[in-house]
Amino acid sequence: MDHLQQPTKEVLLNNLPRLEHTEASPRFQQARLAIIEMPLNNNDFETEDRGNKPTSHDTGDNGGPVGNRPKIEYLEYFATNTDFHGWKHLAGPGSFYRKLFWFAVLICCVCMVVFLCTETFIHYAEYNTITKVDIQYNRTLEFPAVTICNFNKFRKSYLSRGSLSRLAELLDIEGLTSRNYSTNFSTVAPSNPAKPVKDDPDDYDILLSRLNFTQFTYAAGHNITGMLVKCFWKGLECNVHNFSHVFTHYGNCYTFNLHPADREKGGLLTTRRSGEGHGLRIVLNCESYEYTSPRALAGTLHDLDIGFKVMVHAQNEPPSIKDLGFAIAPGMHSLVSIQREEIHGLPKPYDKCLKDGHSRVQYFDRYSMSACREECMMRLVVGECGCKLVEMPGDTVVCPPYDYIRCAERKLDEILEGDWCRCRQPCDIVQYPYQISTSKLNYAAIKKFLPWLEDEEILDNVAVLNIFYKALNFEMVTQLPEMGLFELFGVIGGQMGLFLGASLLSFVELSEFIVDQLRLLILFVRGRRPYRGQGNVLKSRNNRRSHRCTMQSPASPVNDILYTTPVSNV
Numbered sequence: 001m002d003h004l005q006q007p008t009k010e011v012l013l014n015n016l017p018r019l020e021h022t023e024a025s026p027r028f029q030q031a032r033l034a035i036i037e038m039p040l041n042n043n044d045f046e047t048e049d050r051g052n053k054p055t056s057h058d059t060g061d062n063g064g065p066v067g068n069r070p071k072i073e074y075l076e077y078f079a080t081n082t083d084f085h086g087w088k089h090l091a092g093p094g095s096f097y098r099k100l101f102w103f104a105v106l107i108c109c110v111c112m113v114v115f116l117c118t119e120t121f122i123h124y125a126e127y128n129t130i131t132k133v134d135i136q137y138n139r140t141l142e143f144p145a146v147t148i149c150n151f152n153k154f155r156k157s158y159l160s161r162g163s164l165s166r167l168a169e170l171l172d173i174e175g176l177t178s179r180n181y182s183t184n185f186s187t188v189a190p191s192n193p194a195k196p197v198k199d200d201p202d203d204y205d206i207l208l209s210r211l212n213f214t215q216f217t218y219a220a221g222h223n224i225t226g227m228l229v230k231c232f233w234k235g236l237e238c239n240v241h242n243f244s245h246v247f248t249h250y251g252n253c254y255t256f257n258l259h260p261a262d263r264e265k266g267g268l269l270t271t272r273r274s275g276e277g278h279g280l281r282i283v284l285n286c287e288s289y290e291y292t293s294p295r296a297l298a299g300t301l302h303d304l305d306i307g308f309k310v311m312v313h314a315q316n317e318p319p320s321i322k323d324l325g326f327a328i329a330p331g332m333h334s335l336v337s338i339q340r341e342e343i344h345g346l347p348k349p350y351d352k353c354l355k356d357g358h359s360r361v362q363y364f365d366r367y368s369m370s371a372c373r374e375e376c377m378m379r380l381v382v383g384e385c386g387c388k389l390v391e392m393p394g395d396t397v398v399c400p401p402y403d404y405i406r407c408a409e410r411k412l413d414e415i416l417e418g419d420w421c422r423c424r425q426p427c428d429i430v431q432y433p434y435q436i437s438t439s440k441l442n443y444a445a446i447k448k449f450l451p452w453l454e455d456e457e458i459l460d461n462v463a464v465l466n467i468f469y470k471a472l473n474f475e476m477v478t479q480l481p482e483m484g485l486f487e488l489f490g491v492i493g494g495q496m497g498l499f500l501g502a503s504l505l506s507f508v509e510l511s512e513f514i515v516d517q518l519r520l521l522i523l524f525v526r527g528r529r530p531y532r533g534q535g536n537v538l539k540s541r542n543n544r545r546s547h548r549c550t551m552q553s554p555a556s557p558v559n560d561i562l563y564t565t566p567v568s569n570v
Contacts, residue, residue: 078513085501109499116495120488127350128482137473141340143269144432146280146467147246147319149253149309150222151327155290158220214398217390218245221252222287228254229283229449229462234271247391249322250309256280258315268315271469276335279468283449284308286330288460306330307463312338312432318393320370326436331459333439336467338432340474345427350481353427363393372423377415384411435470 079091086109089102224240231238243254257269257280271278288306311325319325328334347355354360354367364371378392385407387399399408415421443455446462453461483491496502 082509083502083506084510113495113499117492120491120495124483124488129346129350129479130482132478132480134476134478135473136476139472140270140272141469141472141474143257143271143279143469144312144338144340145258145315145319146256147248147253147311147313147321147325148227148256148282148284148465149248149250149321150227150286151250151305151307151309152222152287152291153217153251154220154292155222155287156292157290159292211401212398213401213404214247214390217247217251222290223252224254226287227284229285231283232281233269234278246319248319249391251390253319253321255319256282272472274469274471276466276468279466281466282464283446284328284463284465285450285461286463288330306460308465310336310465312336312434312467314430314432316364316366317368317430318364318370318374320373326434328463328465329438330461330463331441333441333464334466335437335439336434336465337470338434338467339470341431341433341477342474343429343431343477343479345425345429345479346481347427351427351479352424354424355427367426368429369423369425373421376421376423377412380415380420381408381411 076091079087082088086102086106090099090106224243224245228240228243231242233242243256244258246253246255246258260267286307291306305327307327307329309321309325309327311319311321313319326336345351345353347353356367361367361371361375363375374393378388378394378396381392382388382394382396385399385403387403387408388394388396389404389408389412390398398404441458441462441464443458446458447453450458450462493503500506
């Protein structure tokens with residue numbers, strides 16, 4: 001057998017159908033795989049030192065160079081051994097129509113995968129969200145802050161003093177008859193007294209320009225000692241010390257539970273039970289006899305109201321009571337049941353809310369819509385007038401009365417009417433939806449607290465307010481991405497597995513094959529035979545495996561073909 005020329009792999013593959021075995025027999029498949037994986041010999045690639053041009057005996061049946069034929073063998077090897085489903089039917093045995101059928105099936109599956117993956121990526125890029133609503137049950141709940149404002153900003157009795165009638169006229173408040181300018185400013189001191197002012201009405205303009213308008217607003221407004229008649233927290237009596245003073249558009253306002261009740265121990269007021277008897281109950285006197293009629297200062301229809309404006313809010317959020325909140329009327333008992341609600345949204349690209357906006361506000365501990373708007377309006381007013389309103393945050397000086405009316409108030413009305421402040425909604429919000437029910441007061445019961453008031457005076461002045469939790473559970477609304485990164489990989493992997501039977505490792509295998517082909521192409525472009533003294537790429541890949549079958553192995557299926565079956569063209 002030594003005088004026989006060792007046949008090439010192409011000859012062996014072409015003569016496999018001549019065997020007496022069917023294509024489906026295990027021996028046929030084993031022999032075919034052994035031929036493909038066997039090392040190449042010199043008959044596959046004959047090279048000469050006469051250059052890179054193939055000689056006449058290097059051409060095959062079709063006249064092409066033999067050096068191009070291994071590319072087909074690489075494709076056959078990849079198709080036969082890849083993890084992609086269906087590819088082996090293209091390279092394996094079978095009729096032309098059978099391979100054409102499988103080719104059409106594979107093309108359809110590839111198109112479906114491309115289409116579905118494209119739709120999946122488009123859906124992922126839309127950043128759709130879903131909403132998850134949880135009901136949280138707690139044994140205790142922190143009670144919110146409750147801000148109460150009187151609809152009247154300045155008391156008539158204070159502005160009717162002779163020295164302040166000129167100021168009331170400047171503020172465009174009607175209904176004051178006193179015109180005595182001889183009394184000096186005994187209760188409101190000027191902010192920067194320069195020299196004694198003569199007892200002359202014309203000199204009061206100078207004194208008004210030096211007036212500390214913050215002190216004036218506090219002194220002229222309704223105070224908590226006059227408004228609060230009775231206060232009860234969970235059945236226990238409370239007092240004015242449980243209320244904190246804040247300035248708003250309505251002047252003096254007072255907030256319950258704004259700061260910890262016991263500053264040494266810390267912590268805000270909490271409740272362990274729901275219901276009317278386990279919340280805040282207060283009796284208020286609106287002092288309607290002190291109401292004035294401002295024609296231009298407020299500029300809203302609230303000047304027509306008598307009573308209180310109330311807002312329930314979180315402690316770290318300033319009360320935007322001008323735009324929000326609810327009103328309670330004198331002569332009525334208002335019962336307000338509240339429910340805590342937490343909203344946790346997603347920032348960009350899912351939504352337009354602001355996740356960490358603490359750096360966006362300068363004078364508040366936490367970012368909120370109301371905090372952002374307060375600072376925005378303050379900057380606009382200061383930029384226009386050089387001073388700010390009393391209720392605005394910041395260290396800028398408060399406008400004196402002339403600038404307050406002629407510039408600051410007009411600029412504020414212009415801001416509120418337009419769309420000057422565009423603040424983004426925070427992603428994390430705590431709010432308190434409420435429900436209100438009212439009933440008429442029992443005058444006989446109210447006279448126990450205010451015996452000097454008649455029934456008509458109670459109807460015009462006294463209001464009772466109850467605020468309590470409807471239940472000790474709260475809703476937590478969480479915004480979640482409809483499709484995250486892991487869900488995206490899962491959907492795409494499922495589509496590829498369904499139509500191609502592929503996984504991530506399958507694409508790694510395909511990439512390895514492409515890299516090998518590019519390496520051979522680079523060698524070919526450089527004018528070198530692909531395997532001159534370098535060995536086969538497939539051989540170097542597969543020598544580590546268990547297929548080390550050679551022509552000298554007596555147990556090899558290839559030896560069975562060579563030595564037991566006549567082979568043509570050897």
